[in-house]
Amino acid sequence: MDNLPNILTAQHIASYLGISRRRVYELLQVSEEVGGIRNFQIGQSKRVDKEDFLQWIKQKKN
Template sequence: MSIDSTQRFLDVVFERLLNENASSLMAMKALIVEGTNEIRNRESAATSEAPIINGRKRVLRAEHLPDVCSPQVAADYLQISRTRVYEYCGIAPEAGGIPSYTIGGSRKIDKADLLRWKEAQKARAAERFAHD
């Protein structure tokens, strides 16, 4: 086999390898893009329809709340300050505080507890209003 024919043979082999790898890389890229989009969709599901206020999505409806809320998410939902949420978290639930806990130094509030607390606040307000 001459050097020219060997070179042509190697060129053909490399071109085929390149084409096969390119299509494999394109398939892998498509899978990565699809997976990334799925992750983004799942992460944004809690606030997918929430309005954007001051450049941030705000949770204004219970169905948009994640199962575990940060004080900021709870504040956005309740339309009160985050500081006020922390104050309510510092009060024992039996005394009217929001049930919460910490994970790694971060305060967390379960969605179910937040919704129950909100309903209890409405009931307490209705009782006070009825007695006035």
Template sequence: MKLEGVYTYLCESCLTLFGVVSRFSVMEDRIDTLTCPKCSKKVAVCMGEGHINYTNHERREESITNETDEISQLPELLTVEHLAAYLNVSERTADEYMGNPDFPLIRLKRSKRVFRDDFLAWLQSKKE
């Protein structure tokens, strides 16, 4: 979570209220007078410093984890990418798993696929 300061300004000429976000608790970021964005007159800080809290949310690629509720979200035919995301391994490792003789692989020309239920049964057999 990130915390930043907000300085509020009110232009008495055109009654424009605006704020400026700055680094929290850094007094060097405070500017006592600014130019109004609407009428270009000088305005002073009117309400001192407030603060805002926000959380950075990074863009996350959709990935499939091995949680039970997400198993139903897997497609009927799984690719190397699906297996890698589900098992939390690299695509190269998932491709190696698909090369095992006991893996229920389906070849469609040069594409490797596996039915979701067959893959889960194979995975369960590895647990025993």
């Protein structure tokens, strides 16, 4: 986890979780209330703060 950058792309998340980028984009499109990952947009690109991603993982473990 330490080798991940502070701002993550879908590819970073896909590689870390061992899932497809398409599935990551699906998780980025749904709201947090129903299991989506908090993200922000720069132009057409979606990005995720590393701390938000870590929090999302913790919530999934519970």
